[in-house]
Amino acid sequence: MPAEDLPRIAELAAPFAAVTVESHANTIGPSTLEFAVLLSGTLEVAVGLETVHPVAAAHLNKKLELDRFDRAAAFLREHDLDLRVFVLLGAPHVPAQESIEWTVKTAEYAASRGARRISIIPVRGGNGELERLEALGDFVPPTLAQLEAALERCLAIRSAVVTADVWDIARLSGCENCRAQRVARIQTMNLSPSPQPPTPIPCSACA
Numbered sequence: 001m002p003a004e005d006l007p008r009i010a011e012l013a014a015p016f017a018a019v020t021v022e023s024h025a026n027t028i029g030p031s032t033l034e035f036a037v038l039l040s041g042t043l044e045v046a047v048g049l050e051t052v053h054p055v056a057a058a059h060l061n062k063k064l065e066l067d068r069f070d071r072a073a074a075f076l077r078e079h080d081l082d083l084r085v086f087v088l089l090g091a092p093h094v095p096a097q098e099s100i101e102w103t104v105k106t107a108e109y110a111a112s113r114g115a116r117r118i119s120i121i122p123v124r125g126g127n128g129e130l131e132r133l134e135a136l137g138d139f140v141p142p143t144l145a146q147l148e149a150a151l152e153r154c155l156a157i158r159s160a161v162v163t164a165d166v167w168d169i170a171r172l173s174g175c176e177n178c179r180a181q182r183v184a185r186i187q188t189m190n191l192s193p194s195p196q197p198p199t200p201i202p203c204s205a206c207a
């Protein structure tokens with residue numbers, strides 16, 4: 001984004017108490033501060049950490065090494081700017097049976113680096129590349145039950161608000177008998193900061 005556009009963007013954002021910008025960890029620096037100073041509200045910077053699984057991260061984040069993320073997070077902390085982090089559920093190359101665990105580990109990592117908000121994004125196919133990896137056995141689409149379980153485990157993180165991204169949630173595979181209740185349970189967890197998860201869904205079809 002050309003630097004000369006920033007004052008006008010800040011002017012357009014003047015009615016808002018908070019502004020979130022999505023940024024690559026590499027581009028967080030002095031220009032982030034310049035923009036923050038122009039805003040009348042607070043600035044939150046959203047960064048995709050995706051996964052801390054070493055093999056998957058090597059495939060996904062050729063440009064985002066963990067130390068770059070750490071430096072960006074430290075910079076934001078130092079300057080009192082908020083950090084939001086996107087973590088993936090079902091990242092390619094993460095073994096499906098370890099999927100929930102790595103999502104939780106990644107969220108914990110983000111929280112330990114000062115993230116105040118963490119969004120769990122279930123990986124969605126549709127771009128051809130994931131379908132190719134799926135055929136090779138390197139990608140297993142995440143399920144609704146995994147999203148629910150990952151979010152539930154992340155409620156234990158008290159220094160950040162963790163939510164599940166429910167966009168296109170109908171595309172996640174799951175038991176049709178209890179789908180509606182599971183979606184509702186995820187939405188309850190998204191809206192409630194309580195560390196106590198809502199009552200589990202009993203389902204004879206998928207228990």
Ligand SMILES: [Zn+2]
Pocket residue numbers: 175176177178179203204205206207
């Ligand atoms: Zn069920």
